[in-house]
Structure formats: C-alpha cells, structure tokens
Amino acid sequence: MNFTRWSARLPGTQRRAAARTEHSASPAPRGDSPLPAARAEHPTGPAATALAALAVNDTLDRVPALVALLHGPDHHLLYVNGAWTTAFGDRTPGGPARATLPELDDLSLLPLLDQVLRSAKPRTVKSRKAPDGRSYTFTCTPLAIPGTDHDGGHDKGVMIFATDVTDHAEAAERLRAGERSQRETAVTLQRSLLPQELEEPDDLRVAATYHPGGTETAVGGDWYDVITLGGGRTALVIGDVMGRGVRAAAVMGQLRTAVRAYARLDLPPHEILQLLDGLATEIDANQIATCAYAVHDPNEGTLVHASAGHLPILVRDEDGTVHRAAEPIGPPLGTGGWLHTSGTVPLAPGSTAVFYTDGLVERRGEDIDEGVSALERALAGATGTPQVVCDRLIRTAGVTADHDDDVAVLVLQHPARTGPDGELFRNAALELLGGVEAAPRARAFASGVLASWRFPPDLHDLGVLAASELVANSLQHGTPPMRLRLRRTDRRLIIEVTDGDDHLPRRRRAEPADEAGRGIAIVATIATAWGARRTPGGGKAVWCEFTLPTT
Helix, strand or coil, X not given: CCHHHHHHCCCHHHHXXXXXXXXXXXXXXXXXXXXXXXXXXXXXXHHXXXXXXXXXXXXXXXXCCEEEEEECXXXXXXXXXHHHHHHHCCCCCCCEHHHHCHHHHHCCCHHHHHHHHHHCCCEEEEEEECCCCCEEEEEEEEEEEECCCCCCCEEEXXXXXXXECHHHHHHHHHHHHHHHHHHHHHHHHHHHHCCCCCCCCCCCEEEEEEECCCCCCCCCEEEEEEEEEECXXXXXXXXXXXXXXXHHHHHHHHHHHHHHHHHCCCCCHHHHHHHHHHHHHXXXXXXXXXXXXXXXXXCCCEEEEEEEECCCEEEECCCCCEEEECCCEECCECCCCCCCCCEEEECCCCEEEEEECHHHCCCCCCCHHHHHHHHHHHHHCCCCCHHHHHHHHHHHCCCCCCCCCCEEEEEEEECCCCHHHHHCCEXXXXXXXXXCCHHHHHHHHHHHHHHHCCCCHXXXXXXXXXXXXXXXXXXXXCCCCEEEEEEECCCEEEEEEEEXXXXXXXXXXXXXXXXXXXXXXXXXXXXXXXXXXXXCCCCEEEEEEEECCCX
C-alpha cells in the first residue's frame, strides 16, 4: 500500500495534511508514512536519502506481524497492513474500529484502546485467541498522528501491533494439559489410597473429608483412617507426608497400610509411632511425615493419643469448651532416634474431637498458631452431626477449590445417649479377688447381667461360657487385680477380663493328654472375634465379642 493510494481515501482536510507531510523537508526516518517520526538521531548522507525513499506503510505490508493504525476517540481506522487483512479479511479505512475492525470487539480490546488514549501509556495483552483461530499478543501504543485533525495538526492515535504466538500458546496448553493429567493421576491415586468408606464404631460417630490443593500440579500426602480394634476400642489416625505428587501419595499409601497392620497389634499409640518412624526411614530416608494416632476406649471415656510432629487434636466438651490435646508431641516420622510418649484426654459422652492437617489452618504471612486458635473458635460454635461440623470447619477456614494446600479433616463424636437409645449401651463389671469361688461367682454374675439385658437364650449361654473360660484363663495364668467387664452396644456383646500379668495368651492346639490350653480355643470358636492387649499400667486385657442378631 503506497502513500498516494492510502491518502486518496482520506477526507479532504486530512488528505491535504497528509500531502504536506509527504513533501515536508523533515528528515524523519518514517518518510511519507502517516506514522509519526521516529525518535532517533537523523542519519545523513546517502543513508538518509535511501531511508527517506522507503515508504513505511509499504514496509509494514511486508512485516509478518499484524499492524493497524487508529485515531480519534472513536478509533477511526487509518491503516491496516497486509498481515492483518490476511488474518481477518479486507478492511476499509475511515470508519470507527467497532464497525471496521469487529475482531477488536470480539477480543475485548476496545476498552483497552480507550485506556491507552487516556493514559498515553502502552498496554499489552498476552495470548488472546482471535476469530481466525490463532493466538496473538497485542501491544497498543499511543501515537500523535500528524494531519488527522481538522486544523491539520496532530491527533491522538493508537498503533496496534499483534504478534502471532499460536505455537507458543499451543505448547503452553499442551503443558497445562500434561500438568492437569499428572494432577488428576495423583488425585486419583490419593483418593484410592484413602478409605472409601469409614469404619463405623459402635460408640462413635465419625466423618472425614479430603480436599486436594487446587493451585499446584500435584496433590500432597494427607491421609486419615478409622480402625475398629475390637473390644469396643477404636483407633483414629491422621497424617501428612511432606512434599507433593505421586511420590508423596505413594509414601502415604505405604504408611496408611502399615498403620492398619500395626493397629491390629493393639499397641499403645506411642509404640505405633515408634514402628512407623522406623518404617518411614526405610521407605525413604529423605521423606518425613507427621502423624497423630489416638485410641478411644468407651469403658474409660478417654482418648489416648501420641503425635509425631502433627498439629494438636482439638476436643470440644458438651458445654462448648474447646481445649487442645497438645502434649506430648515428638518429631515427625522418618527422623529416627526419638522415644514417643502417649498422653490422655477425656472424651466423655457429648464430646467432639477434630483431627486435621496443616492445610486447614496454615496461611502465608500468619503464624500457624493463629490458625489453630481460629479453628478452636469455629469448633466452639459448631454443632450437629460430624459431617455438618466437618463442612462448617472447612467453610470457616475458607477452603475452596483453588486452595493452595491439601486439607484433610476427621471429626468424631461420642454421643450422649438417653432414653431407648441409651438402653442399648450398657456396662457391668465385677472385681475378682481370686480363690476357688471366683469362677462360679463370675459365671453367676455374667448369667444375671445377660438375663437382665434380655438376650436370647443361645446368646446368653454362649456369653456365660465365654466369660467362664476367660476368667478361668486369668485365674490360672494371671495375677491380681482381676476384673470381669461386660458391655453391650446396639450391635454387639463384649466380654473382657483384665489382670496384672502382661503375658498375652495365644491360641494353640491342645493335645488329647493336655489338661489345659483349651480355654482360648473354645472362646475363639464360639465368639465372633477375640483378642488380647497389654494395658498401660501393666497387665493385660483379654476380650471377645459376639455380634447381636438383627431384629
């Protein structure tokens, strides 16, 4: 496009102004172009002559980038180069941009042109997808256009310079798609390693939630679990593997599996953490994780807990008072060389306990203790089912889909049962002093209790037999003090005998000539499940349970 043909399309006043610009003696390097003179030192000699002979608009027609020149408050079109017409079709100069360059409206660039005119500062928008299906980066630069106002002076204009970045945009999209795929893989792995359904203890109501971080390519290694130990006891665990991605999720899966295996040993919480610490070191010496492990015992109304660098468990009493089960806390798993210890916190009927990972309370620029305090305040006013409490804590903490860290929350409640529901949960205990009268006394006690609980005759007889065998085993192999405890829930009958000897019984095959060794075998045969554990003060507890018939 040469200057003569371009200027012929202008109104008379602008055409005359353009003609004056063409014949001006100014040595501006932009020659007869409608563009303003460049701000550079003017060359002299043959170079100046050659440069003046170049028509800038003819040069711009050969530029692969898209160029358009607009002027005035309505952005009237003065010029588009050949690359622009190739991309969007022929454009007729003279009209406002909204009519002559509809692609600018499609790209939402018209407000940007107004900003450039007002501020007299260039603006750039990156990688906008145009109607032709390609992506461009647009730079809008303010210019003083000579000869475009009615007096032949300078008018404010804007030059649009668009660079085709389609290849870069497609490469970036492929990268984002790959990151999304990796993240989806990690999230799928993470969720598959978490419990698909929480176990439902008789005495507790539980709920949990997991939110993967939304601003990173990969998720982290947060996990939780609920494990019924038998005898009415329940283990609750939450942990967080440091780091992100498939590796963190895989380590989390190994630790969670190990926790379930170790929990079956029914060890105290601090011993579970000792075992996990050694395992974490073997899995990856450079990988550390935090973990809180607790055991709820409905007979004692307590939560025995231990922590490996994890945030404190929060407990809300029935009256709304919230306190932290903050001590003792040892170093994270994988550090080695530390002897963890267990602590105890009351969990009476009507209480709620919350386990959580740092994504719920940690915020940039804030001390994490402030986040824990905010969570305490939120828990103090949280009522309803565990799932309702869980959701409320998530909302109060501001966790959304684009939260920058993984969040895991586990909520448990020890409900206060009254009325008919309370009749389904009963306890009875008998202190055994030893001697020849202990066994018949225990049988009579068990028979009376089970009769008062209105069990059917077959379950009554099995319960009395199991109680008799467990007491006989304790009298023969244990030491005082001894206790027989019977407990019923809405789902099962639990019989437990404790004594002062910490030697755990094991099931063995008794030979025909043996006079002993058949008690545990009998209990294992008639009961739904049985087990034994060492008690914190020394000694052991041997238990069995029967599943109640459904009505």
